[in-house]
Amino acid sequence: MGYMNLYTVSGSGRLRKSYNIEVADCDDVGSAPDISGKGIVNPVAAILSTAMLLQYSLNLPEEAKAVEEAVKRTIDKGVITGDIGGKASTKEVGDATAKELETILSRS
DSSP, X not given: OOXXXXXXXXXXXXXXXXXXXXXXXXXOOOOOGGGTTTTOOOOHHHHHHHHHIIIIISOOHHHHHHHHHHHHHHHHTTOOBGGGTOOBOHHHHHXXXXXXXXXHHHTO
8 A cells, every 4th residue: 555645734844744554653744842832833733643543543534524624624714823824823723623623513
């Protein structure tokens, strides 16, 4: 099967999380200790990693889709961190994504 990149949101390396299905190995594309604790870290890759966990480890595809949709809606509304041109903090992006997820799941 080879290497398959499942998640790439263009515009920032900090959004990209990839997964090697063949050997079940996650690849971290880098860390940024210089911005840790400042509230400016983009949480999208970590959130999408949760979707991957739901999909591939816990066999919960509908829940995984809900997480992915929540991220998409958050980004579409412009709630994004500075690394991709926004002004939102880590907490604001996380909170907005959680709110979108609540909305999605309440309609299910």
